[in-house]
Every structure is written in structure tokens, then in C-alpha cells.
Amino acid sequence: MEEIKDLELIKAFVDTLQNYRVESTGAAVVTINANLYNVDGSTHDPKKVPGHEGDTWKKLLKDNGIDHNCYVTNPNAEGVHPEFSVGGHMTTNSNGQVANGGTCYLMPECSWHNNKARDGVEYTHTETQMLKLTGYNLGELPVTFKLRLPSDQPFAVLYYDQNEWKFKNISRNEAEALKGNASYAASPLHSVEYYVLIERKRDEKTTHHVLISKLP
Known part of the structure; x- marks a missing residue:
């Protein structure tokens, strides 16, 4: 098989x-000025396929009019920054914790900043328009989240x-x-x-x- x-x-x-x-679930465009942290446990964003994005967190952002380079302005990144590689799940909680079914934010990130090695790093950003996700479950695939919209x-x-x-x-x-x-x-x-x-x-x-x- x-x-x-x-x-x-x-x-x-x-x-x-x-x-x-x-x-x-819910996905609403909001303005967030606060510094943010990567959500600990939000790992399932499918790899990009050239010319086809499928049901990804990145596509959810673009479907809602958010299409920009990686928002993060610190620390200095390597490689792909400032490419918009993925939709990064963010929180204002410094420990990166979000309860299942809770609220977090989604914004454009490069793969360097959207990496578990950067968990706990406080990110600054000048772009403030992002998606507020409600009812998000940690580790959830984009397709099942979007199905529940x-x-x-x-x-x-x-x-x-x-x-x-x-x-x-x-x-x-x-x-x-x-x-x-x-x-x-x-x-x-x-x-x-x-x-x-x-x-x-x-x-x-x-x-x-x-x-x-x-x-x-």
C-alpha cells in the first residue's frame, strides 16, 4: 500500500x-503591535511545492490579503530571510504556550525564524497586520483547521x-x-x-x- x-x-x-x-475555528485579520514568540508545538506546515501551495498556513494568510516578506526584524537571520516561507504561529506568551482550542496569531515568516531553535526568542516586527486564529489545536494540519472555518x-x-x-x-x-x-x-x-x-x-x-x- x-x-x-x-x-x-x-x-x-x-x-x-x-x-x-x-x-x-475562526481566522480574522487584526492589528498586533506587541512583540511575539513562536508557538511551541505548531510544527505542521507542509513544505512548499513549486507552483502549488495546497491547504497551507501560508495560503490561509494570502487568502486573507496578507502577502509580505517575513515580518521578524530580529535577530539577524541566515539563508532564506526575508522570504515568506510559511505562515508562522505566534503568541504573546514568552513560554510559547497556547492551550488547545485557544487563540494565537498567524503571520508571514521565513523558515529560519520559524524554527524550533528560536523558541523563546522575543521577536520584534514593524508589520502589524496578521490573522487571529481561534480554536486552533497544537500540531493541527492547515486542512483540518480550514475545514472547521x-x-x-x-x-x-x-x-x-x-x-x-x-x-x-x-x-x-x-x-x-x-x-x-x-x-x-x-x-x-x-x-x-x-x-x-x-x-x-x-x-x-x-x-x-x-x-x-x-x-x-
Whole structure:
């Protein structure tokens, strides 16, 4: 069987949805002037593929109009600085700690500054526009965070295609087709082998529930 990238992380995400009320996330553009620290434990930002960014933290920044060189102005860096390599998770906490489901900030960073070797280093910056992430879970993949962002569609499907995990917000009709209900048109994902169908349930807060899980 082929090696499925990040399979254990996806299985852990599905297990969490099956056992807990996992709420929606949020990503809002804010202005932050305070000095910041790398979040300790936010390691899963996929490597860049030339010409294709997929569901990365960098793409989430760009989708929200933030596309700039690495924000960090200290210490002097080596190599790729000031390239915008990744979306770096930041906190005002000097110990780098953010509770699961808590709040942190996302800003452009080069890979030198976005490195565990720099954990605990206080970063200054002159650029102040960044994303405030709510409901972020440490070590979470960008695709599962983005899947939990608010949507008018009642369902989402997480699927493996062309060697990466992707997601799509879908309608009830599309969900029924994916479940194999013959009364509905064929699912556009009929050729995808591994996928997870997720329903959004809206009470006081939107939560996510697994309907079908087809994983190796």
C-alpha cells in the first residue's frame, strides 16, 4: 500500500470528532503591535511545492490579503530571510504556550525564524497586520483547521487526492451522493479512495460530526 501522508494526524482528527464536540475555528485579520514568540508545538506546515501551495498556513494568510516578506526584524537571520516561507504561529506568551482550542496569531515568516531553535526568542516586527486564529489545536494540519472555518454548507468532505489531503464544503445533495444514495447524482469524488464525510450541526455553536470514515 502506498504511504499516505499525514495519515496518523488525520486519524487522530477523525477520532477527536467521533469522541468530542469539536467547534468551529475562526481566522480574522487584526492589528498586533506587541512583540511575539513562536508557538511551541505548531510544527505542521507542509513544505512548499513549486507552483502549488495546497491547504497551507501560508495560503490561509494570502487568502486573507496578507502577502509580505517575513515580518521578524530580529535577530539577524541566515539563508532564506526575508522570504515568506510559511505562515508562522505566534503568541504573546514568552513560554510559547497556547492551550488547545485557544487563540494565537498567524503571520508571514521565513523558515529560519520559524524554527524550533528560536523558541523563546522575543521577536520584534514593524508589520502589524496578521490573522487571529481561534480554536486552533497544537500540531493541527492547515486542512483540518480550514475545514472547521464557518461555512453556509451543512457538510464537508476531507479527502486524499494527488498525494495530499484536501477538503471541500458540500451541500446535502452532494453528501447524499457521496453516501451512495441512488436518488442523487453521482458524487464528483467517486474516484477518491480515502475520505471522511463530516456534518456540521448548528446549535449555540457549530460542531462537527463524522458520518462516514473511509481510511486505510
